Amino acid sequence: MRDLVDAFGGTVPVPTGETATSSLLAWLDDFSDGCWNFRGGAERPAAREPDLTPEGRALVLSAAEALGLVQVAKPLHQRYTHLIVLGGLARACLQRNSYAAALLAGGFVGRPEVAALGSFRPLTEPEQALLTEHGTAGGETEMDAMDAGVQRYLGLREPDDDESSLAPNxxxxxxxxxYRREGAPTVRVLAAPSGDPTRRxxxxxxQRxxxxxxRLTPQDRVLVVTSAIYVPFQHADAIRTLGVPFGxxxxxxxxxxxxxxxxxxHQPVTPGKYLQEIRSGIRSMRWLVAAVQEAKAPTTAPA
Known part of the structure; x- marks a missing residue:
């Protein structure tokens, strides 16, 4: 990280004291906003690609690998109670469900319940074309793409239950x-309401x-499946939304x-995308530290 910051004209500070971690992450957040934020509030596919020298590109790729954004991470345990597959673009919905199916079929994670988490984001025409190419046409939203991935790779057909609430907003x-099958774990595909009515x-x-x-409990163990480039930020988010409040x-x-x-x-990953997700990791870790500090803060009883 220090080499990467140096290459973009900064110098990582060395804060001290009880707030050192928070201060460092805040500094990295501000610095990366000026150097590695290529989205500008847009969706990830719309992010621009920076103009880097060959040496700069090599440094970014080296840093991404060192920071855990490149290679497959193997599960730490041989048994989990829940396996979550995170949604994304249609390509990722299929690839991640395919990988989750391989983990389950190989007996690497036990027999956890499965949850494929999507959203009501409308699919683009290229995404719908990809689903058609893979024999899973007919979907309109990211949740539909996740459902197609679950059916294709876990060998499922029609769900046993299909619950929904379509709000005016x-x-x-x-x-x-x-989906329920005799002798097999339950599989759920879901899209959730937003915690903020102004956004998706x-x-x-x-996850929350x-x-x-x-009703997760501290006896549960959760495995999250995503793409390697998103592991740092989505792991921090999962600890913040699942680990901290539910134990x-x-x-x-x-x-x-x-x-x-x-x-x-297969999805080629560019240096610009790695820089963007290094920034995402910094921000998510900053939010995680804040959540942990808040959870540890003593509560004062009303007078």
């Missing part, structure tokens, strides 16, 4: 499709909603960009 709607639900909203519906142990694994026997699911 679409950001407050929710839907859960539940994000991953933290969806899922955890509250299932569960959280592990996060990432799928490499070129993992899968289906080349059409």
């Amino acid at each position: 679409p950001h407050l709607s929710w839907r859960i499709r539940t 639900a994000n991953t933290a909203d969806t 909603y899922w955890a509250e519906r299932l 569960v142990e959280v592990d996060t694994v990432g799928v490499e960009a070129d993992w899968s026997h289906e080349p059409t699911l």
